[in-house]
Amino acid sequence: MEFPKLTNDLFIRSCKGELVERVPVWIMRQAGRYLPEFKEVRADTDFFGVCKTPELACKVTLQPIDRYPGLDASIIFSDILVVPQAMGLEVQMIPGKGPHFPQPLKTPEEMSRLIYPVDVHSSLKYVFEAITLTRHRLGGRVPLIGFTGAPWTLMAYCIEGGGISGGNLNAAKGWLYNHKEASHKLLRMLTDVCIDYLVGQIEAGAQAIQVFDSWAGELSPHLFYEFAQPYLLEIAEKVRAKHPNIPLILFAKGANHALESLAANSVYDVLGIDWTIDPTQARLITEKYKKTLQGNLDPAVLYCPKEIVDEQVEKMIQGFGIQRYIANLGHGMQPQHNPDSANNFINSIHKFGKEKK
Numbered sequence: 001m002e003f004p005k006l007t008n009d010l011f012i013r014s015c016k017g018e019l020v021e022r023v024p025v026w027i028m029r030q031a032g033r034y035l036p037e038f039k040e041v042r043a044d045t046d047f048f049g050v051c052k053t054p055e056l057a058c059k060v061t062l063q064p065i066d067r068y069p070g071l072d073a074s075i076i077f078s079d080i081l082v083v084p085q086a087m088g089l090e091v092q093m094i095p096g097k098g099p100h101f102p103q104p105l106k107t108p109e110e111m112s113r114l115i116y117p118v119d120v121h122s123s124l125k126y127v128f129e130a131i132t133l134t135r136h137r138l139g140g141r142v143p144l145i146g147f148t149g150a151p152w153t154l155m156a157y158c159i160e161g162g163g164i165s166g167g168n169l170n171a172a173k174g175w176l177y178n179h180k181e182a183s184h185k186l187l188r189m190l191t192d193v194c195i196d197y198l199v200g201q202i203e204a205g206a207q208a209i210q211v212f213d214s215w216a217g218e219l220s221p222h223l224f225y226e227f228a229q230p231y232l233l234e235i236a237e238k239v240r241a242k243h244p245n246i247p248l249i250l251f252a253k254g255a256n257h258a259l260e261s262l263a264a265n266s267v268y269d270v271l272g273i274d275w276t277i278d279p280t281q282a283r284l285i286t287e288k289y290k291k292t293l294q295g296n297l298d299p300a301v302l303y304c305p306k307e308i309v310d311e312q313v314e315k316m317i318q319g320f321g322i323q324r325y326i327a328n329l330g331h332g333m334q335p336q337h338n339p340d341s342a343n344n345f346i347n348s349i350h351k352f353g354k355e356k357k
């Protein structure tokens with residue numbers, strides 16, 4: 001496919017560990033309800049309606065890029081839960097509450113309800129079309145990131161059926177303890193779909209990939225090493241084998257205990273971290289593996305005045321350094337954030353993220 005030439009490749013270079021003149025920056029959930037222009041689109045169309053209409057998904061992907069010229073990457077507007085949908089589970093997005101599965105998987109026997117294998121080119125075609133369209137409309141301004149949820153995080157939703165934030169994942173973890181074999185079977189299915197889905201996104205035009213393991217931190221190290229890490233490694237290896245040049249990012253939120261193991265054993269180019277680990281310590285742990293790190297400002301800082309944002313960003317960058325570092329929050333923008341706060345963050349990164357002469 002022919003796309004406009006990329007004019008800002010700072011993010012891609014940093015992913016690959018190449019020398020940069022400035023720290024690249026993007027923000028998880030940079031398109032979302034903190035933006036009035038996003039709410040305007042959502043006023044007419046429900047959440048998955050936006051995801052499933054390439055024209056609208058493209059439009060909201062570009063909103064933060066148009067509003068904040070300082071951003072160095074875009075991320076396709078979608079949701080990790082389109083994968084369980086493609087596997088036949090109904091998922092609703094309830095305003096003010098989040099995702100809801102009317103019929104989650106209650107027992108291993110219910111896995112027979114799942115569609116598998118999945119032909120991603122038919123059931124997730126709308127994502128691929130949104131990516132191709134967005135690549136054109138970006139006009140090469142910044143690269144476009146594609147993404148998937150990680151197998152464990154998707155499994156957690158399929159079983160819990162939503163309401164995870166503030167919950168305890170007892171049902172999903174119950175499978176890991178009581179139904180080991182069925183758990184591996186479900187994770188196997190999800191992994192296979194994730195791999196085809198990511199390869200499809202790259203072939204549609206995604207220039208980098210991020211895997212979100214948002215609930216990795218709920219697992220004990222023992223469970224993480226048995227049920228999460230092997231599948232995370234496999235995804236990266238298989239996607240890499242097909243597309244050796246596409247940077248791969250893993251954000252295993254809360255799994256700081258696994259940072260060294262992920263750095264030592266995985267082919268991800270970039271490891272994302274949340275704010276519960278100190279940048280200096282994360283560097284120390286991963287230094288010899290030559291990984292790029294991404295993160296990790298506490299989103300709560302964005303509720304503070306810009307002087308405080310400057311102070312916290314400066315400290316963060318001192319910890320990470322300029323090279324092999326991609327600035328981001330330690331999680332996503334929140335609906336209550338002021339749009340100016342994203343601007344403050346981006347400006348601070350530009351201000352403190354340059355190599356001192």
Ligand SMILES: Cc1c2[nH]c(c1CCC(=O)O)Cc1[nH]c(c(CCC(=O)O)c1C)Cc1[nH]c(c(CCC(=O)O)c1C)Cc1[nH]c(c(C)c1CCC(=O)O)C2
Pocket residue numbers: 027028029030031032033042047075076077078079080081093095096097098099147212214332335
């Ligand atoms: C766990 C998870 C989900 N979805 C996603 C994750 C992993 C990242 C993370 O840990 O936050 C991934 C995701 N979801 C969304 C994006 C868009 C791209 C971007 O970062 O700009 C991405 C990358 C849009 C969204 N996904 C969702 C919204 C808000 C829904 C709306 O518009 O009504 C957006 C903009 C809904 C969603 N989707 C999900 C939840 C828990 C919620 C509700 C949370 C909330 O209400 O803020 C599942």
